[in-house]
Amino acid sequence: MRIVSLLPSATEIICALGAHQGNICTLVGISHSCDYPAEICDLDVLTSTRVPVHETQLVIDQFVRQEMAAGRGLYALDIEKLAELRADVIVTQTLCDVCAVSSGDVYQAVADLPGDCKLVELAPSCLDDVYDDIIRVGDAVYAGSEARQLVMQLRERAEAVSRQQILNGDKVLFLEWLDPPFSGGHWIPDLIDILGGTSCLVKAGQRSGTLSWQAITECDPDIIVVGCCGYSLEESEAALHLLADHAPWLSLRAVREGNVIVGDGNAHFSRAGPRLIDGLEELAANLLAARSTLPGA
Structure with a gap:
């Protein structure tokens, strides 16, 4: 199974599950924001941003508001490279168009891809949603058991802090x-x-x-x-x-x-x-x- 992740959090989930370089699954493409763990940083990058990330926070905020109001996307998706990677699973998000490539762009790209590609969309609103998404990603990449084990460990660590x-x-x-x-x-x-x-x-x-x-x-x-x-x-x-x-x-x-x-x-x-x-x-x-x-x- 060939996996593409268009979201840093999804990339980190996939790697935490060991599904990025296994015998069954391989992570083949990432977003421009994916930077952890270091071992994935040489993979093909499928997105780019127009946000002036090296400017001040005020300039960045003004740019984002202006572009969003005008209906212009902040990110670009390399559709040709995506097609070349022949992904079986693409993980993306529908939570925030300011944070990553828009879901609409991904929908269109997947519709134009040859073959059968599964789209996994993440939109967590709270911590429980994050846990649920880890399991959803795990199930999609044949690592459901590992995902449930990871969530149990994360919950135990959070409970230790809560106590x-x-x-x-x-x-x-x-x-x-x-x-x-x-x-x-x-x-x-x-x-x-x-x-x-x-x-x-x-x-x-x-x-x-x-x-x-x-x-x-x-x-x-x-x-x-x-x-x-x-x-x-x-x-x-x-x-x-x-x-x-x-x-x-x-x-x-x-x-x-x-x-x-x-x-x-x-x-x-x-x-x-x-x-x-x-x-x-x-x-x-x-x-x-x-x-x-x-x-x-």
């Missing part, structure tokens, strides 16, 4: 973009709940969305987590420095008291795959470390 109840109802604001500020939605509130906290300004299953600084200051969270979508830890830290003189940001209690945690959004929070639990565990470790430095700890 600690590190946060005692603390209000947590997760920011997945800073200029303008965006809430971390979908599965992020689930992660906060597992930690024992309360998600600010967005509930589990809700889409990420633009926040006003007024809403943020009125909420005045106890803890702020910054994990910019598609950004590494270092890139998120660099973006955060741009708020060094931003009055509404500096007025927040969490900022004044040093309760701001920066994470690797690209690896641990943006992608609906197994590494979400890595991000959960990392958050737990950072929160425990912060608590241990408090007076009287």
Whole structure:
């Protein structure tokens, strides 16, 4: 079976199941955003982006809004290369046209392909959906048993974090973009709940969305987590420095008291795959470390 993944999270799921280079299944094509694990980075790349990813967050946001309003796609799919790869299974997404190639483009490409190609579409809204998608992908690539075992392990790891109840109802604001500020939605509130906290300004299953600084200051969270979508830890830290003189940001209690945690959004929070639990565990470790430095700890 020849597999194409047009989504980084799907690529990570396929690899976690060992279905990328087995005797039965082989991953033959990926998206331009797929970068983990490193062993897949030499595969054929089937997508490209028009988003100016090296610009500031404000410029990127303005470009995306402008192009989406005009009905212009942000990504291109190499249909000729896709046909050459003769995929038996293509994994894509219907969740967000800002994050990956649009489902409409994929539908058209698959319709024009010769032979019988199965399309697996992912659209997780919460953590349970992520677990379900791992099983769906596993079933599609003859790794159903491995998928169920992986989900059981991920649930056990999440439960181990939950038992600690590190946060005692603390209000947590997760920011997945800073200029303008965006809430971390979908599965992020689930992660906060597992930690024992309360998600600010967005509930589990809700889409990420633009926040006003007024809403943020009125909420005045106890803890702020910054994990910019598609950004590494270092890139998120660099973006955060741009708020060094931003009055509404500096007025927040969490900022004044040093309760701001920066994470690797690209690896641990943006992608609906197994590494979400890595991000959960990392958050737990950072929160425990912060608590241990408090007076009287």
